[in-house]
Amino acid sequence: MKAADFTKLRKSMEKSLDARRFEHTLGVTYTAASLAMCHGGDVRRAQIAGLLHDCARNIDNQKKISICQKHNIEINEVERNYPFLLHAKAGSYLAMQKYGIRDEDIIQAILNHTTGRPGMSLLEKIIYVADYIEPGRKKAPNLAAIRQEAFCDLDKALFMILEDTLAYLDSLEDITDPMTRKTYEFYKDQMASIPQM
Numbered sequence: 001m002k003a004a005d006f007t008k009l010r011k012s013m014e015k016s017l018d019a020r021r022f023e024h025t026l027g028v029t030y031t032a033a034s035l036a037m038c039h040g041g042d043v044r045r046a047q048i049a050g051l052l053h054d055c056a057r058n059i060d061n062q063k064k065i066s067i068c069q070k071h072n073i074e075i076n077e078v079e080r081n082y083p084f085l086l087h088a089k090a091g092s093y094l095a096m097q098k099y100g101i102r103d104e105d106i107i108q109a110i111l112n113h114t115t116g117r118p119g120m121s122l123l124e125k126i127i128y129v130a131d132y133i134e135p136g137r138k139k140a141p142n143l144a145a146i147r148q149e150a151f152c153d154l155d156k157a158l159f160m161i162l163e164d165t166l167a168y169l170d171s172l173e174d175i176t177d178p179m180t181r182k183t184y185e186f187y188k189d190q191m192a193s194i195p196q197m
Contacts (some may be wrong), residue, residue: 006047009099013051017058027134028127034125038151042123046195049109049127052099056091064090078177085177088114115179116162118186125158131159140164170183 014022029050036046056064061083067090068075079085092111095101109127112120116128132140133147141164149155162184169176
């Protein structure tokens, strides 16, 4: 993607997102670029995925459901009860259809930025972590430690986020997406298999 296309994409996000969400999106974009530089990822792809990760966030819930139903995108029980959670699935579709993204890794990073998935690519991990630690985030527990870890050990930061996310979601009623738990279990096993120093 050329610089002019990136600028156009940024302007499009500014129009389609409310001011608070756009600020968050810019924070994720810059954080993702920094993490990509740190961990040997593709900076431009990280920026594009960061810019588009919430592209469906300000679409009303009924439209998110409609996009998913119309295009045979599976909606699980939790998403049916809390359709705002569908913004990642609807967003990955919009990234392809509305914004012309053909890069499968960028699409997967958008699709999985809320729940994660077992065996994520480097770009998926970068977007998942950047979404959690971007500078505008203030309330998450252990945020300072996770931010520091993200630039040392991305997998460890990812696991810390999953742990904190599940602890929070488990304190709420039936809002935990099964994929978040699957992702947690996968990375818990992976962390356990790493020899401790």
